[in-house]
Amino acid sequence: MSGWGQIKRFYNEAAAVESDGACRIELDGKPVKTPTGADLIVEQRKLAEAMADEWAAQGEEVAPLSMPLCRLVATAIDRVGSKRQEVEEITLKFAETDLLCYWADNPPELIARHQEQWRPLLDWASDELGASLDVTAGISPILQPVAALDALRESIEKLDNLRLIAVSSIAAATGSLVLAFALERGRITAEQTFRIAVVDEHFQMEQWGEDWEAKERHERILSDIEESSRLLKLIG
Structure with missing residues (x-):
């Protein structure tokens, strides 16, 4: 077939x-x-x-x-195997606009959640990966330090093809390479990865009620994270 x-x-x-x-x-x-x-x-x-x-x-x-496992493995064989450098560059791009680096400027309650849930992982990335990423308040783009991106590139290059496709898929689902590496290295679970990735949306739902479109999107995100997490566990 x-x-x-x-x-x-x-x-x-x-x-x-x-x-x-x-x-x-x-x-x-x-x-x-x-x-x-x-x-x-x-x-x-x-x-x-x-x-x-x-x-x-x-x-x-x-x-x-x-058949998520078969799809991920087939992608690793077909795409990463022949275009690894391209996949590495795409994966690194998520660090340039990493979700965890874009904090709210208000309200204080949401800022506190970013401090509680995002700051520890940014500190972990600095200590574990050698990538000290800058943080901003709001959505205006910032340029990340070259040294931090170089450190993340080095971590990406060390991944085998299966781990690379898993990390890349998690980063795509969450908008965060830091979260992807934290899950890949066992710092957090798949469920924690999801919760941290949608902290903003959950806060909004608490204020205004649940939105069915957001709920469907969250289900897709969680599914993507869990599928890649299972691949990582089976790789060992």
Whole structure:
């Protein structure tokens, strides 16, 4: 299967099969291909088994959107494998406008939440990653120190392809590379990552009531974070 659109199920069994020190996914004994035609193969047995489970769990139709692990791994193989530098640059861009660096200038209650929830992670990024990012009040863009961005670039470059796609996905979901690295390194959980990322919206909901569009958006954000977090756990 090389194209990953929604199609009718055409196989009975899905399995993780060892191959040259790694594990590939097979459907009725035939290897699964990524959208570009590469073998869907990983080094981690637990990850491969979880990916095979996603295929096995499909009903009468195969729905790629219901297979987050396979989609993330396929993206790492197809995109990061061939365009790693581009993915690294896209990932680093999230630090230039990192959510945690844009605090409210009022009301005091929201500023206090930023201080309580965001400041510790900015301090952690400085200590753990060597990236001391500047903070501003309001939404006017600021330029981050070159040294901080260089430190984050170095951390990005050390990631293998699977970790890179997970970190990049978390940063995209939250608007924060700091949050992505904090989750990747075990500083915070997936649930904490979500709560910290939507602190502004939660504050507004407390004041004005829940908004269904915001609720749907939050569900997507949490889902993206949890999917990438699961990938990180299976990588080990």
